[in-house]
Amino acid sequence: MIAPTRSDKASINDGLGSISRQFQLVRRTVNPDLQLLGVVLFGSGSASKQIHRNARQWVAEELGADAYLFDTIVRYSEAVGQDARSRGRLVHELEAAAANNPKFWDLRAGRAHSGTIVSATSASVAEDLATLAREILTRAAEQDAA
Secondary structure, three states, X not given: OEEEEOOOHHHHHHHHHHHHHHHHHHHHHOOOOOOOOEEEEEEEOOOOHHHHHHHHHXXXXXXXXXXXXXXXXXXXXXXXXXXXXXXXXXXXXXXXXXXXXXXXXXXXXXXXXXHHXXXXXXXXXXXXXXXXXXXXXXXXXXXXXX
8 A cells, every 4th residue: 555645744643644543454354464565745845855854754753664655755736737637638648748838939929829738847747756656666576575
């Protein structure tokens, strides 16, 4: 299982804490093989290093160790979230579409319209998600080998 969390203390203590308690209940009563593969911090600024250090500390306090927290942090981009939902595309598909954004001069000349523009930030978010996927697969393989 992978648990997502935001960086604020309430999300970690209330949200992640609740997931942790439910996880333990499910392991005891239903599925003793269920494992927590990790916790992913999402929706955070890429330059928010102190916030990330605080979040790591709070996760360690909540779960008893920070080893569960993935190194990859999926950055925040409201524009990418809106584009993904409104266009019905995944982030890596948006990244490809952003490469085909109309040029400024085509917009100005009326040969294209602004509704076709995809957020260029989609490339950064797609990179975060690809890095997270590699980290998840690596950790899963390590747990299988152990």
